[in-house]
Amino acid sequence: MQYFSVSEVSEKWGVSVRQVQRLLADGRIIGAKKYARAWMIPDDAKKPMDPRDEKRTPMQWMSSEMARVIEATSMPMPSDHPDSILTQVSDERSRRQYEAELAYLRGDFARALCCYREAKEDPAAKLRASLIGVAAAISLGDYHAYKEIEVYLKDCRKVYPASDLSIIAELALASVGVSVVALNMIPSWLKDGDFRDFPSQAGPAYMLYIRARYFLCVGQYEGALCVAQTALTFQAKAPGITLTGIYLEVVCALACHCLEREEEAKHWLLEAMRLAMPHGFITPFAEAMSDFGGIVEQCLEEEFPEQRAAVITQWNRTVINWISFHNQFTKENITLLLSLREYHLAQMVARRVPYAQIAKHYNISVGRLKNIMLEIYQKLLVSGRDELGEYVLILKQRKNTDNHQEVEP
Numbered sequence: 442m443q444y445f446s447v448s449e450v451s452e453k454w455g456v457s458v459r460q461v462q463r464l465l466a467d468g469r470i471i472g473a474k475k476y477a478r479a480w481m482i483p484d485d486a487k488k489p490m491d492p493r494d495e496k497r498t499p500m501q502w503m504s505s506e507m508a509r510v511i512e513a514t515s516m517p518m519p520s521d522h523p524d525s526i527l528t529q530v531s532d533e534r535s536r537r538q539y540e541a542e543l544a545y546l547r548g549d550f551a552r553a554l555c556c557y558r559e560a561k562e563d564p565a566a567k568l569r570a571s572l573i574g575v576a577a578a579i580s581l582g583d584y585h586a587y588k589e590i591e592v593y594l595k596d597c598r599k600v601y602p603a604s605d606l607s608i609i610a611e612l613a614l615a616s617v618g619v620s621v622v623a624l625n626m627i628p629s630w631l632k633d634g635d636f637r638d639f640p641s642q643a644g645p646a647y648m649l650y651i652r653a654r655y656f657l658c659v660g661q662y663e664g665a666l667c668v669a670q671t672a673l674t675f676q677a678k679a680p681g682i683t684l685t686g687i688y689l690e691v692v693c694a695l696a697c698h699c700l701e702r703e704e705e706a707k708h709w710l711l712e713a714m715r716l717a718m719p720h721g722f723i724t725p726f727a728e729a730m731s732d733f734g735g736i737v738e739q740c741l742e743e744e745f746p747e748q749r750a751a752v753i754t755q756w757n758r759t760v761i762n763w764i765s766f767h768n769q770f771t772k773e774n775i776t777l778l779l780s781l782r783e784y785h786l787a788q789m790v791a792r793r794v795p796y797a798q799i800a801k802h803y804n805i806s807v808g809r810l811k812n813i814m815l816e817i818y819q820k821l822l823v824s825g826r827d828e829l830g831e832y833v834l835i836l837k838q839r840k841n842t843d844n845h846q847e848v849e850p
Contacts, residue, residue, distance in 0.1 A: 444474075444481040454488045455513075455532025464489055504605045506565035511609075514538040514569060515644060517681025523720050534566035541573045542684050546722035548755045553577040554586060568597060568606060571613045576620065580724075582762035584769070591617075608639055612648070619654035621763060623770035631655055646675040647685045653692045657699075660830075666696035687717050691725050695732055699792055703736070710740050718745045727755035728763070731785050734794040735802040779820060786810070787817050791830040 447465070451458045464470050465480050472483040513535045518526040526539050541556035557574030560566040571590055578586035597610040611628060618626030630636070632655065636648050649672035656665035669692040676686040694709035710726075710733070717725065730737045730752070741749040761781060779787060782803075789799050800810045823829050 443484040445484055447480050447482070450482050450486070452531060453533065455534070456488075503564060503601060507568065507606055507609060510534060510538075510565045510569045511644070517676075517679050517683050517686075518543075520680070520682050520716070523682050534560060534563055537566065538570055538573075541570055541577075545573050545577055546684060546687070546717070546720075546724050548724050548727065548751075550577040550580040550759075554581065554583070557590070565606075567593070568609055568613075571610070572616060575613060575617055579617075579621065579763060579766050580759045582759075582765060584766075587766070612639070612651070616651050616654075618770075619651050619658055621767045621770055622658050623767060624658060626770055627655060627658070644675075644685070646672045646683070646689070649675070650685050650689055650692065653689070653696075657692065657695060660699075662696045662699040666693055666700070669693045669696065682716060682720075687713050687722065687725050690716070691729055694736075695729060698733055698736060701793070706733075707736060707740060710736060711744060714740055714745060718748050721748075721751075723748060723752045723755055727752045727759065730756045731760060731788055732792075734789045734792065734798065738802075779817060783813065783817050783820075786813060787821075787829060790814055791826055793826065 445453065447458055447461050451461045454461070461470075461482075462480075465473055465475075465482075469489040470482060470486050472486055474481045513530065513532065516526070516530075518524075518539070524543060527536050527543075530536050530539065537556050537559055541553045544550070544552040544556065553573050554577040557567065557570040557577070560570050571594055574590045575587060575594075578584075578590060591614070594610040594613050598607045601607045601610075611630075614626070615628055615631050618624070618628075619631075630638075631651065634652055636645075639648060649668050653665045653668040653672065656662070656668060669689045673686070673689050673693075676683060676689065690709050690713035694706045694713065697703070697706035697709060713725065717723075726737050726741075737752065738749065741752060764781075764784065786799065786803070789802075790796075796807050796810055800807045803810070805813075818824065818829070821829065
Protein backbone atom coordinates (compact mmCIF):
# COMPACT_ATOMS: atom_id res chain seq x y z
CA MET A 442 0.00 0.00 0.00
CA GLN A 443 1.17 3.51 -0.82
CA TYR A 444 1.27 6.18 1.87
CA PHE A 445 1.06 9.96 1.66
CA SER A 446 2.46 12.69 3.89
CA VAL A 447 0.35 15.28 5.68
CA SER A 448 1.15 17.95 3.08
CA GLU A 449 0.29 15.63 0.19
CA VAL A 450 -3.07 14.74 1.75
CA SER A 451 -3.70 18.42 2.46
CA GLU A 452 -3.35 19.17 -1.26
CA LYS A 453 -5.35 16.09 -2.30
CA TRP A 454 -8.32 16.92 -0.07
CA GLY A 455 -8.18 20.68 -0.57
CA VAL A 456 -7.79 21.52 3.13
CA SER A 457 -5.07 23.13 5.18
CA VAL A 458 -2.16 21.17 6.67
CA ARG A 459 -3.42 22.23 10.10
CA GLN A 460 -6.83 20.68 9.39
CA VAL A 461 -5.22 17.33 8.43
CA GLN A 462 -3.12 17.44 11.60
CA ARG A 463 -6.26 18.09 13.65
CA LEU A 464 -8.05 15.14 12.06
CA LEU A 465 -5.05 12.93 12.80
CA ALA A 466 -4.89 14.07 16.41
CA ASP A 467 -8.59 13.25 16.81
CA GLY A 468 -8.07 9.79 15.30
CA ARG A 469 -10.52 10.46 12.48
CA ILE A 470 -8.33 9.28 9.56
CA ILE A 471 -8.61 5.50 9.42
CA GLY A 472 -5.37 3.61 8.81
CA ALA A 473 -3.03 6.54 9.50
CA LYS A 474 0.22 5.61 11.25
CA LYS A 475 2.72 7.76 13.10
CA TYR A 476 6.46 7.19 12.83
CA ALA A 477 8.43 9.39 15.22
CA ARG A 478 6.99 12.85 14.46
CA ALA A 479 5.77 12.05 10.96
CA TRP A 480 2.38 10.73 9.93
CA MET A 481 1.89 8.26 7.06
CA ILE A 482 -1.63 8.22 5.59
CA PRO A 483 -2.90 5.41 3.29
CA ASP A 484 -3.60 6.46 -0.28
CA ASP A 485 -7.15 5.08 -0.01
CA ALA A 486 -7.97 6.98 3.20
CA LYS A 487 -11.26 8.87 2.94
CA LYS A 488 -11.62 12.49 3.94
CA PRO A 489 -13.70 12.57 7.16
CA MET A 490 -16.98 14.43 6.87
CA ASP A 491 -17.12 17.85 8.47
CA PRO A 492 -19.10 17.42 11.76
CA ARG A 493 -21.22 20.37 10.70
CA ASP A 494 -22.14 18.50 7.52
CA GLU A 495 -23.22 15.41 9.47
CA LYS A 496 -26.22 17.40 10.75
CA ARG A 497 -27.22 18.59 7.29
CA THR A 498 -29.59 16.99 4.84
CA PRO A 499 -28.05 15.70 1.58
CA MET A 500 -29.45 18.74 -0.25
CA GLN A 501 -28.00 21.14 2.31
CA TRP A 502 -24.65 19.37 2.10
CA MET A 503 -24.62 19.55 -1.72
CA SER A 504 -25.56 23.24 -1.68
CA SER A 505 -22.70 23.87 0.73
CA GLU A 506 -20.30 21.98 -1.53
CA MET A 507 -21.56 23.90 -4.57
CA ALA A 508 -20.87 27.20 -2.80
CA ARG A 509 -17.35 26.05 -1.92
CA VAL A 510 -16.60 25.01 -5.49
CA ILE A 511 -17.86 28.27 -6.97
CA GLU A 512 -15.91 30.33 -4.47
CA ALA A 513 -12.73 28.33 -5.08
CA THR A 514 -12.98 28.71 -8.87
CA SER A 515 -14.01 32.37 -9.13
CA MET A 516 -10.56 33.88 -8.66
CA PRO A 517 -9.32 35.73 -11.77
CA MET A 518 -6.29 34.30 -13.55
CA PRO A 519 -3.13 36.46 -13.46
CA SER A 520 -3.01 38.75 -16.50
CA ASP A 521 0.67 38.15 -17.21
CA HIS A 522 0.62 34.37 -16.81
CA PRO A 523 -2.89 32.90 -16.53
CA ASP A 524 -1.63 29.31 -16.40
CA SER A 525 -0.01 30.04 -13.04
CA ILE A 526 -3.51 29.77 -11.54
CA LEU A 527 -3.06 26.00 -11.77
CA THR A 528 -0.33 26.16 -9.15
CA GLN A 529 -2.06 28.79 -7.03
CA VAL A 530 -5.20 26.78 -6.27
CA SER A 531 -4.80 24.13 -3.62
CA ASP A 532 -7.29 21.42 -4.56
CA GLU A 533 -7.67 19.15 -7.54
CA ARG A 534 -11.20 20.08 -8.51
CA SER A 535 -10.35 23.78 -8.71
CA ARG A 536 -7.33 23.02 -10.89
CA ARG A 537 -9.52 20.89 -13.14
CA GLN A 538 -12.03 23.71 -13.58
CA TYR A 539 -9.35 26.23 -14.46
CA GLU A 540 -7.71 23.73 -16.79
CA ALA A 541 -11.06 23.30 -18.57
CA GLU A 542 -11.42 27.08 -18.99
CA LEU A 543 -7.86 27.47 -20.29
CA ALA A 544 -8.33 24.58 -22.72
CA TYR A 545 -11.63 25.98 -23.99
CA LEU A 546 -10.22 29.46 -24.53
CA ARG A 547 -7.37 27.94 -26.58
CA GLY A 548 -9.69 25.80 -28.68
CA ASP A 549 -8.78 22.46 -27.10
CA PHE A 550 -12.40 21.39 -26.76
CA ALA A 551 -11.60 17.72 -26.34
CA ARG A 552 -9.54 18.47 -23.24
CA ALA A 553 -12.22 20.81 -21.86
CA LEU A 554 -14.83 18.08 -22.25
CA CYS A 555 -12.47 15.58 -20.65
CA CYS A 556 -12.13 17.85 -17.59
CA TYR A 557 -15.91 17.79 -17.23
CA ARG A 558 -15.96 14.01 -17.33
CA GLU A 559 -13.11 13.71 -14.84
CA ALA A 560 -15.34 15.39 -12.26
CA LYS A 561 -17.89 12.55 -12.39
CA GLU A 562 -17.25 11.47 -8.79
CA ASP A 563 -17.67 15.02 -7.48
CA PRO A 564 -21.26 16.23 -8.12
CA ALA A 565 -20.61 19.86 -7.19
CA ALA A 566 -17.49 20.09 -9.36
CA LYS A 567 -19.29 18.31 -12.20
CA LEU A 568 -22.15 20.79 -12.08
CA ARG A 569 -19.69 23.69 -12.06
CA ALA A 570 -17.83 22.23 -15.07
CA SER A 571 -21.04 21.68 -17.04
CA LEU A 572 -21.01 25.27 -18.37
CA ILE A 573 -17.73 24.56 -20.14
CA GLY A 574 -18.74 21.01 -20.97
CA VAL A 575 -21.83 21.90 -23.00
CA ALA A 576 -19.97 24.57 -24.97
CA ALA A 577 -17.11 22.17 -25.70
CA ALA A 578 -19.53 19.48 -26.85
CA ILE A 579 -21.22 21.90 -29.26
CA SER A 580 -17.88 23.16 -30.62
CA LEU A 581 -16.86 19.55 -31.28
CA GLY A 582 -20.19 18.80 -32.92
CA ASP A 583 -20.60 15.95 -30.41
CA TYR A 584 -24.36 15.68 -30.00
CA HIS A 585 -24.08 12.54 -27.85
CA ALA A 586 -21.86 14.36 -25.34
CA TYR A 587 -24.18 17.35 -25.35
CA LYS A 588 -27.24 15.18 -24.61
CA GLU A 589 -25.33 13.43 -21.83
CA ILE A 590 -24.68 16.78 -20.11
CA GLU A 591 -28.18 18.09 -20.82
CA VAL A 592 -29.76 15.01 -19.22
CA TYR A 593 -27.46 15.42 -16.20
CA LEU A 594 -28.46 19.07 -15.79
CA LYS A 595 -32.17 18.31 -16.05
CA ASP A 596 -31.73 15.49 -13.54
CA CYS A 597 -30.10 17.98 -11.15
CA ARG A 598 -33.21 20.13 -11.35
CA LYS A 599 -35.39 17.16 -10.45
CA VAL A 600 -33.18 15.72 -7.69
CA TYR A 601 -32.47 19.10 -6.05
CA PRO A 602 -35.64 21.14 -6.73
CA ALA A 603 -35.83 24.74 -5.52
CA SER A 604 -32.17 24.66 -4.45
CA ASP A 605 -28.93 26.42 -5.40
CA LEU A 606 -27.96 23.34 -7.42
CA SER A 607 -31.15 23.44 -9.45
CA ILE A 608 -30.54 27.12 -10.15
CA ILE A 609 -26.95 26.52 -11.31
CA ALA A 610 -28.22 23.76 -13.61
CA GLU A 611 -30.79 26.19 -15.04
CA LEU A 612 -28.04 28.73 -15.63
CA ALA A 613 -26.04 26.20 -17.67
CA LEU A 614 -29.08 25.25 -19.76
CA ALA A 615 -29.98 28.90 -20.35
CA SER A 616 -26.45 29.60 -21.54
CA VAL A 617 -26.99 27.07 -24.33
CA GLY A 618 -30.16 28.83 -25.46
CA VAL A 619 -28.50 32.23 -25.84
CA SER A 620 -25.32 30.77 -27.33
CA VAL A 621 -27.06 28.95 -30.17
CA VAL A 622 -29.76 31.63 -30.51
CA ALA A 623 -32.64 29.28 -29.70
CA LEU A 624 -35.35 31.50 -28.25
CA ASN A 625 -37.57 28.54 -27.40
CA MET A 626 -34.89 27.35 -24.95
CA ILE A 627 -34.56 30.64 -23.08
CA PRO A 628 -36.37 30.57 -19.71
CA SER A 629 -38.76 33.28 -18.54
CA TRP A 630 -36.49 34.39 -15.68
CA LEU A 631 -33.78 35.29 -18.18
CA LYS A 632 -36.20 37.12 -20.47
CA ASP A 633 -37.46 39.09 -17.46
CA GLY A 634 -33.99 39.60 -15.96
CA ASP A 635 -35.18 38.10 -12.67
CA PHE A 636 -32.13 36.73 -10.82
CA ARG A 637 -33.57 36.96 -7.31
CA ASP A 638 -33.37 33.22 -6.70
CA PHE A 639 -29.73 32.90 -7.73
CA PRO A 640 -27.16 32.32 -4.99
CA SER A 641 -24.65 35.12 -4.48
CA GLN A 642 -21.82 32.72 -5.31
CA ALA A 643 -23.15 32.32 -8.86
CA GLY A 644 -21.47 35.60 -9.75
CA PRO A 645 -23.29 38.72 -10.99
CA ALA A 646 -20.94 39.15 -13.95
CA TYR A 647 -21.87 35.84 -15.56
CA MET A 648 -25.59 36.30 -14.95
CA LEU A 649 -25.43 39.72 -16.57
CA TYR A 650 -23.40 38.24 -19.40
CA ILE A 651 -26.10 35.78 -20.40
CA ARG A 652 -28.68 38.56 -19.99
CA ALA A 653 -26.66 40.65 -22.47
CA ARG A 654 -26.47 37.66 -24.82
CA TYR A 655 -30.24 37.36 -24.63
CA PHE A 656 -30.59 41.00 -25.66
CA LEU A 657 -28.34 40.29 -28.65
CA CYS A 658 -30.57 37.36 -29.60
CA VAL A 659 -33.67 39.56 -29.76
CA GLY A 660 -32.00 42.55 -31.38
CA GLN A 661 -31.99 44.87 -28.36
CA TYR A 662 -28.44 46.05 -28.93
CA GLU A 663 -28.53 49.11 -26.69
CA GLY A 664 -29.72 46.90 -23.84
CA ALA A 665 -26.99 44.36 -24.55
CA LEU A 666 -24.31 47.06 -24.48
CA CYS A 667 -25.61 48.62 -21.27
CA VAL A 668 -25.83 45.28 -19.43
CA ALA A 669 -22.42 44.11 -20.62
CA GLN A 670 -20.77 47.35 -19.56
CA THR A 671 -22.43 47.07 -16.15
CA ALA A 672 -21.14 43.52 -15.79
CA LEU A 673 -17.63 44.67 -16.61
CA THR A 674 -17.71 46.98 -13.60
CA PHE A 675 -17.99 43.87 -11.43
CA GLN A 676 -15.02 42.36 -13.24
CA ALA A 677 -12.92 45.48 -12.69
CA LYS A 678 -13.10 45.01 -8.93
CA ALA A 679 -10.95 41.88 -9.23
CA PRO A 680 -8.04 42.51 -11.64
CA GLY A 681 -6.96 39.63 -13.82
CA ILE A 682 -8.31 37.49 -16.65
CA THR A 683 -11.62 35.69 -16.53
CA LEU A 684 -13.41 33.82 -19.28
CA THR A 685 -16.53 35.88 -18.61
CA GLY A 686 -14.60 39.14 -18.78
CA ILE A 687 -13.24 38.39 -22.25
CA TYR A 688 -16.67 37.41 -23.56
CA LEU A 689 -18.26 40.53 -22.07
CA GLU A 690 -15.91 42.74 -24.09
CA VAL A 691 -16.75 40.76 -27.23
CA VAL A 692 -20.46 41.33 -26.49
CA CYS A 693 -19.81 45.07 -26.18
CA ALA A 694 -18.01 45.00 -29.52
CA LEU A 695 -20.81 43.08 -31.23
CA ALA A 696 -23.51 45.36 -29.82
CA CYS A 697 -21.63 48.42 -31.11
CA HIS A 698 -21.17 46.76 -34.49
CA CYS A 699 -24.90 46.05 -34.78
CA LEU A 700 -25.57 49.68 -33.82
CA GLU A 701 -23.23 50.73 -36.67
CA ARG A 702 -20.75 52.28 -34.22
CA GLU A 703 -17.79 50.64 -35.90
CA GLU A 704 -14.98 52.54 -34.20
CA GLU A 705 -16.36 51.62 -30.78
CA ALA A 706 -16.78 48.03 -31.92
CA LYS A 707 -13.18 47.88 -33.01
CA HIS A 708 -12.06 49.45 -29.72
CA TRP A 709 -13.85 46.81 -27.64
CA LEU A 710 -12.64 44.00 -29.86
CA LEU A 711 -9.02 45.12 -29.62
CA GLU A 712 -9.34 45.46 -25.85
CA ALA A 713 -10.49 41.86 -25.64
CA MET A 714 -7.75 40.70 -28.00
CA ARG A 715 -5.02 42.47 -26.05
CA LEU A 716 -6.17 40.64 -22.97
CA ALA A 717 -6.55 37.25 -24.63
CA MET A 718 -4.30 36.85 -27.65
CA PRO A 719 -0.90 36.92 -25.89
CA HIS A 720 -1.97 33.69 -24.17
CA GLY A 721 -3.43 31.97 -27.23
CA PHE A 722 -7.06 32.52 -26.20
CA ILE A 723 -8.55 32.43 -29.69
CA THR A 724 -11.99 30.86 -29.10
CA PRO A 725 -14.04 34.01 -28.28
CA PHE A 726 -12.98 35.57 -31.58
CA ALA A 727 -13.36 32.45 -33.71
CA GLU A 728 -16.92 32.03 -32.39
CA ALA A 729 -17.79 35.64 -33.26
CA MET A 730 -16.23 35.93 -36.73
CA SER A 731 -19.47 35.37 -38.61
CA ASP A 732 -21.19 38.18 -36.72
CA PHE A 733 -18.60 40.91 -37.22
CA GLY A 734 -18.43 41.18 -40.98
CA GLY A 735 -14.65 41.21 -41.29
CA ILE A 736 -13.78 43.34 -38.24
CA VAL A 737 -12.21 40.38 -36.42
CA GLU A 738 -9.83 39.78 -39.33
CA GLN A 739 -8.99 43.50 -39.52
CA CYS A 740 -8.12 43.68 -35.83
CA LEU A 741 -6.02 40.53 -36.06
CA GLU A 742 -4.11 41.86 -39.06
CA GLU A 743 -3.55 45.13 -37.24
CA GLU A 744 -2.18 43.82 -33.95
CA PHE A 745 -2.00 40.01 -33.93
CA PRO A 746 -1.21 38.82 -37.47
CA GLU A 747 0.51 35.70 -36.15
CA GLN A 748 -2.80 34.52 -34.65
CA ARG A 749 -4.99 35.24 -37.68
CA ALA A 750 -4.58 31.80 -39.27
CA ALA A 751 -5.34 30.01 -36.00
CA VAL A 752 -8.56 31.98 -35.46
CA ILE A 753 -9.78 31.42 -39.00
CA THR A 754 -8.90 27.72 -38.86
CA GLN A 755 -10.88 27.28 -35.67
CA TRP A 756 -13.81 29.22 -37.11
CA ASN A 757 -13.84 26.95 -40.16
CA ARG A 758 -13.68 23.92 -37.87
CA THR A 759 -16.45 24.86 -35.44
CA VAL A 760 -18.92 27.28 -37.03
CA ILE A 761 -20.82 24.54 -38.84
CA ASN A 762 -21.24 22.69 -35.54
CA TRP A 763 -22.81 25.70 -33.82
CA ILE A 764 -25.13 26.25 -36.77
CA SER A 765 -26.03 22.56 -36.73
CA PHE A 766 -27.01 22.77 -33.06
CA HIS A 767 -29.00 25.93 -33.76
CA ASN A 768 -30.86 24.03 -36.48
CA GLN A 769 -31.44 21.10 -34.15
CA PHE A 770 -32.88 23.26 -31.37
CA THR A 771 -34.96 25.65 -33.48
CA LYS A 772 -35.96 23.27 -36.29
CA GLU A 773 -35.33 26.06 -38.78
CA ASN A 774 -32.65 24.12 -40.67
CA ILE A 775 -31.54 27.22 -42.50
CA THR A 776 -28.27 25.63 -43.62
CA LEU A 777 -30.25 23.00 -45.50
CA LEU A 778 -31.52 25.85 -47.65
CA LEU A 779 -28.37 27.95 -47.82
CA SER A 780 -24.74 27.05 -48.24
CA LEU A 781 -22.43 28.09 -45.42
CA ARG A 782 -21.11 30.97 -47.53
CA GLU A 783 -24.65 32.14 -48.38
CA TYR A 784 -25.58 31.97 -44.70
CA HIS A 785 -22.69 34.27 -43.75
CA LEU A 786 -23.48 36.70 -46.57
CA ALA A 787 -27.13 36.76 -45.46
CA GLN A 788 -26.08 37.53 -41.87
CA MET A 789 -23.97 40.50 -42.96
CA VAL A 790 -26.64 41.89 -45.28
CA ALA A 791 -29.31 41.50 -42.59
CA ARG A 792 -27.11 43.49 -40.21
CA ARG A 793 -26.96 46.22 -42.88
CA VAL A 794 -23.25 45.97 -43.53
CA PRO A 795 -22.68 48.01 -46.73
CA TYR A 796 -22.59 45.93 -49.90
CA ALA A 797 -19.22 47.41 -50.87
CA GLN A 798 -17.70 46.29 -47.58
CA ILE A 799 -19.13 42.77 -47.90
CA ALA A 800 -17.98 42.45 -51.50
CA LYS A 801 -14.47 43.54 -50.57
CA HIS A 802 -14.37 41.06 -47.68
CA TYR A 803 -15.35 38.15 -49.96
CA ASN A 804 -13.33 39.40 -52.93
CA ILE A 805 -16.33 39.62 -55.26
CA SER A 806 -17.96 42.48 -57.15
CA VAL A 807 -20.96 44.35 -55.79
CA GLY A 808 -22.97 43.18 -58.80
CA ARG A 809 -22.12 39.55 -58.08
CA LEU A 810 -23.13 40.04 -54.42
CA LYS A 811 -26.50 41.47 -55.44
CA ASN A 812 -27.15 38.45 -57.67
CA ILE A 813 -26.27 36.09 -54.82
CA MET A 814 -28.62 37.96 -52.49
CA LEU A 815 -31.46 37.67 -55.01
CA GLU A 816 -30.93 33.90 -55.01
CA ILE A 817 -30.95 33.88 -51.18
CA TYR A 818 -34.20 35.88 -51.06
CA GLN A 819 -35.78 33.39 -53.46
CA LYS A 820 -34.62 30.37 -51.41
CA LEU A 821 -35.95 31.83 -48.16
CA LEU A 822 -39.09 33.33 -49.72
CA VAL A 823 -38.37 36.77 -48.25
CA SER A 824 -38.50 40.14 -49.95
CA GLY A 825 -35.95 42.34 -48.19
CA ARG A 826 -33.50 42.95 -45.37
CA ASP A 827 -36.13 43.27 -42.66
CA GLU A 828 -37.63 39.87 -43.38
CA LEU A 829 -34.16 38.45 -43.87
CA GLY A 830 -33.22 39.73 -40.41
CA GLU A 831 -36.10 37.89 -38.81
CA TYR A 832 -35.18 34.68 -40.59
CA VAL A 833 -31.38 34.73 -40.34
CA LEU A 834 -30.60 36.69 -37.21
CA ILE A 835 -33.76 35.84 -35.27
CA LEU A 836 -34.09 39.45 -34.17
CA LYS A 837 -37.68 38.90 -33.07
CA GLN A 838 -39.55 35.98 -31.61
CA ARG A 839 -41.85 34.60 -34.20
CA LYS A 840 -45.55 35.21 -33.62
CA ASN A 841 -46.24 31.52 -33.15
CA THR A 842 -43.50 30.96 -30.55
CA ASP A 843 -45.93 31.43 -27.66
CA ASN A 844 -48.25 28.86 -29.21
CA HIS A 845 -45.57 26.20 -29.26
CA GLN A 846 -45.02 23.90 -26.35
CA GLU A 847 -42.19 25.45 -24.35
CA VAL A 848 -39.02 23.37 -24.38
CA GLU A 849 -37.53 22.92 -20.90
CA PRO A 850 -34.71 25.50 -20.40
